[in-house]
Amino acid sequence: MAVKEIRVGLIGYKFMGKAHSNAYRQAPFFFPDIKARPVMKAICGRDKAAVTQVAQQYGWESVETSYRKLVQRDDIDLVDITAPGNWHTKMALAAAEAGKAVYCEKPLANNLADARLMLQAVRKAGVINVVNFNYRRLPAIQLARQLIEDGFVGTPYHWRACYLQDWIIDPDFPLVWRLDKRIAGSGSLGDLAAHSIDLAMFLLGDIASLASLEQTFITERPRLAETTGGLTAAAAKGKVKVAVDDAALFVCRFANGTTVGTFEATRFAAGHKNFNTFEINGSKGSIRFNLERMNELEVYDRSDPEGHQGFKTILTTDPSHPYMEGYWPPAHNIGYEHSFINVIHDLMNAMAQGKGLDPDFEQGVKVQAVLETVTKAAKSKKWEKVPQA
Amino acid sequence: MAVKEIRVGLIGYKFMGKAHSNAYRQAPFFFPDIKARPVMKAICGRDKAAVTQVAQQYGWESVETSYRKLVQRDDIDLVDITAPGNWHTKMALAAAEAGKAVYCEKPLANNLADARLMLQAVRKAGVINVVNFNYRRLPAIQLARQLIEDGFVGTPYHWRACYLQDWIIDPDFPLVWRLDKRIAGSGSLGDLAAHSIDLAMFLLGDIASLASLEQTFITERPRLAETTGGLTAAAAKGKVKVAVDDAALFVCRFANGTTVGTFEATRFAAGHKNFNTFEINGSKGSIRFNLERMNELEVYDRSDPEGHQGFKTILTTDPSHPYMEGYWPPAHNIGYEHSFINVIHDLMNAMAQGKGLDPDFEQGVKVQAVLETVTKAAKSKKWEKVPQA
């Protein structure tokens, strides 16, 4: 049987565009048995010169400057959206309307209403839809999931997540698009906490209610000279107001009725660059993870003999670990980019069979519902329930 | 000049009684220049046989079975209270009334009203009063404090504390006194979170407001056969209700208006035995500590040259580190018990000069106010302000 081909149109060409491009290039390299090969048909961006250059660098066959045109091309099966959040909804709606499978960066949208629109659109169109919470597909996270399904942690009592970065501590760091509420929708919340929330739900199920705070430590920043994402930073000279959160913290209860959780997302934790960590403590054992040491998973087994118990650091690089057979021998580590390759591997295999892939837009909406509740609770200064998707 | 003597009467003889006894024995051993020598006059407990045995083991000159009698003895200068929380108030009041200096285990009381009574009593009596937040006096914590005073962290943005233990995960673990609300007042909150709160206040100042949750994972436990602390466990056969929190979590804002914090205290974190940790992230640097590695402090300095930044693990065992000149050469580690010895060292030196010592009962009341607010907010499901001491 001939290997299928999935013809991809990618919107966006910067950080995420590069990570996605790499994943399409590399998935068939590492996984020769992949059931559908991605064909890198077209990359889309408004700056034709820039996008043309990266098209060559990344290996795309053609270039588009209008996403509307891209989604309507007959030779595109899958539309991949990595543009900033304020673009997600219109792009996803257009792609769905054009009958294309949609693969969208997280968070799904800049607010819950938009996310729901997107879910409705893909449902109505009956197209495959995936939101890119890529960390789910790290070997360590897949192992964590497997352990939990196997009962390793027993009844989960605690979830504890920190996603800490420090790249905007300097008050003179300008208002880039990720700090612009009109473009990014939120700050650390949608950028960082969204990942932690998805991991929590992937491993422990839905979040029911929460109390929170949001904080903006630096309330004004220099305007960025160049325009970004189609929006010009405030015309006023000098500084502009920061309207997004620098940090978002919350305590919560899960829908299972037992687990309690803490979440912390911040861009103001000096020394932490991409410190995406969580820990689960249950009646039988514990699991913890730190993205800065992404080839490791730490586990604690209460059923170990008395006096011989302790946290064990598993290098998740054995051939028996998820995805690792495609890569290198044990402890010949993989990196950040491989999380994306793993997603594309799974997405191609699913699409080869006409299937979608988790996390889908419904999950994207659920995460959005939690994000929106965090902001709501921060304002109301009360515990708030997370609404249904 | 002759070294002064401070004659001590100790109430309680179990875990804390042992730790305090050891501190009186050892302070002059390690610190020969101590300005007042503790004289271990009397130890007090209701079980005469038991207390007589430990008196010999620990080195106390005499035994009392009534705290009222103890506090009135002419040959006692300092009354040290390590009985369970429900006894603190009456004992401290009696000691103050008798004009004795009072040194009381934490938390100061089982509720804020009682704590305030104690503060009033010592103020009225004009006696020295100290609450034993012993971890303040670890070399690593003293170093953290010094760093903060020297501006190392700059503006503090984040406080993040976990105090995790796991000794009651087994549902068949009985309702010992620390799980008995009438005796202990609360569960993980007063036992564990109290330490974290005091450290936070010691390092960053007062806490202004918070949102919280409290959780009791195992709601019924076997009654304990023997009575403890003067109270008999429920007469009913079989299981008794657990009325204290197994875990307490909160997010907060500090009084400085900038710092936001998370606190988590639990006895249900499998794998963590005495995992008393915190981290501070500020505009200039970060500091973190873990009691399970109590001879270490980790620091991150944003002013290190670009590309050479990272968390640095300081072994706080050099002679230049607080208290360490009294002990052993570098990296010949000290242990848990030395935190108590350090307190007694400082207390003796202070009393030799007729002075009190921080943290005093006022600080004990402040911590109690935070604890009470945690419980209040857990019930109200709203952000609550911490009342004044």
Next chain:
Amino acid sequence: MAVKEIRVGLIGYKFMGKAHSNAYRQAPFFFPDIKARPVMKAICGRDKAAVTQVAQQYGWESVETSYRKLVQRDDIDLVDITAPGNWHTKMALAAAEAGKAVYCEKPLANNLADARLMLQAVRKAGVINVVNFNYRRLPAIQLARQLIEDGFVGTPYHWRACYLQDWIIDPDFPLVWRLDKRIAGSGSLGDLAAHSIDLAMFLLGDIASLASLEQTFITERPRLAETTGGLTAAAAKGKVKVAVDDAALFVCRFANGTTVGTFEATRFAAGHKNFNTFEINGSKGSIRFNLERMNELEVYDRSDPEGHQGFKTILTTDPSHPYMEGYWPPAHNIGYEHSFINVIHDLMNAMAQGKGLDPDFEQGVKVQAVLETVTKAAKSKKWEKVPQA
């Protein structure tokens, strides 16, 4: 100016063949400013079906089954040798004779005499020659080198390297080619210690003399059914003799007259998968590295203020760190494969200017001289001097 092209012919297509192929694919992806683009002209292996399959998977334009034919093709500029060690000499000689640049896997040869032949051949032919000690080009190692050049460690007193793996502990693991002396030349020595030796020389200079031991813990192993590398495992049924070292250990003195070193290489260290570590201790500071956490470098600075000294963990993923600008944001880690990409990046840039690249064959010979001295000293049971290259 048009970007140059370097047309590559690769010999070997398994583990190393895959790693090298990936590097050619990815170097221009991550480093668009690369001064010469590798063109993946031909891949060579004796099993036509197998090599044809990977040619497609890896992206090679054509296939050869004879290395002699490959090296003579007019459309090849660079011959890349990743075949087992017993093939290196004849392949390199043929490539040099054909006037091709030669890039050879480590160790350069299976013995010193062969390595010297290779050096003579490339010198005579005047062709660019490189031996692939890829770990040199990890950001952490480059940072270590820079620190040493800047005087960070001062006078180096100690070198301490362990390269520990555990993949052949099982006595029933068969005699694969890496355990076959006729193919691999040696065991842990050439495979693992060679890397440590090259790193030591890269950072501290030549090794002068040493005392050693070699040990084969499992002296007989099952023969491997299939033939490998052109040689058939012993015809005798059942087990075959293991003629290579399972572990090689030595203490040494460096040519600088001051530094003393220990090296340990083994495939019998349970729990260590690719634990390639070293530490340098000098008069001013220390540096340590562990390949299992390859995005980190630990440093200790004696000039830090008293009481504030400690080992600092630098995440070597800032844009300011070598090569990292081509990859991802800070702490979005790179992996094992990126060490190869970095080599190709540097090799292409060098060849674009007609230059060679360190480590060259001369360094390959020097490492071989140390390896040979380890074996000699293990037999003589005496300290032995390392011969000149």
Next chain:
Amino acid sequence: MAVKEIRVGLIGYKFMGKAHSNAYRQAPFFFPDIKARPVMKAICGRDKAAVTQVAQQYGWESVETSYRKLVQRDDIDLVDITAPGNWHTKMALAAAEAGKAVYCEKPLANNLADARLMLQAVRKAGVINVVNFNYRRLPAIQLARQLIEDGFVGTPYHWRACYLQDWIIDPDFPLVWRLDKRIAGSGSLGDLAAHSIDLAMFLLGDIASLASLEQTFITERPRLAETTGGLTAAAAKGKVKVAVDDAALFVCRFANGTTVGTFEATRFAAGHKNFNTFEINGSKGSIRFNLERMNELEVYDRSDPEGHQGFKTILTTDPSHPYMEGYWPPAHNIGYEHSFINVIHDLMNAMAQGKGLDPDFEQGVKVQAVLETVTKAAKSKKWEKVPQA
């Protein structure tokens, strides 16, 4: 039955004298069931004023200034020798002749001949004899021993020990007694390597042969103004020659015929204060230890399920761990001094039954034989066999 008393006479009152004094004070405090109580009869030193002061500080009943007088006192059962190494032999001989049990600091003597004299003397006198390799009695080390006896590591392949300190890197650090060959006998070798050697033998048995190097990095140092240990530093003004090793390294084979080992001892490893570490790798598992984190033991179990293997950090502070029932709750860490308390606990219990305790002088001689072989091999530049005790 009345608890026995063992009346102790201690020679030496500085670092080790303090550590031993503390152990006698504290053993009955932590272990009330101890079968014999140490009575702190007399402490001996030549400086009467100094020793009188510490006698009071440490709790000794009386003072002697002549060791000859001390060993002959009728009220002394056990002579404890903590004077520098050049005094051990004459003191032990005198004590043995006087029929006293002898407990001697390590290394047993400054050379093998002296050590053998001591062994002969205690054998002839039939007195209890113990050499103080205190680290054996840390809970983590006892656990390691138990694991090995239980077959946890299987066939041991590798031993790897580093004992690293850094207190004499400064070339202006003076020639204190530990650097004076006449007093200390050797440098890092007897001070540090002796501990590693004893641990290796405790866990894996005798060492058969070795190759080594010794290095003195700083060959001249300022003379120390004050005289120490009864010897005056060189009369010449200015600097004096350093005659001891700053570092000693060796590779070895164990008597079991299988295990190979590396040892490294140095006082020139910047950043390491008391980094006494070892690792054992065997056919079934691995064990590693680091004195700087002395409440932890790391273990790796090859029989863990595939994909779930990893190094596990055991906190050796559970009541089930050796000695810990006497101390504090889990993870309420013990420190350096408790290793000495554990020795005294075991020694008192043994002597209560008229028994001796391992490690005895025979083991002390065996360690000395290894030390002497290290020096011999460093000079001969050949592998040397370790002589019989």
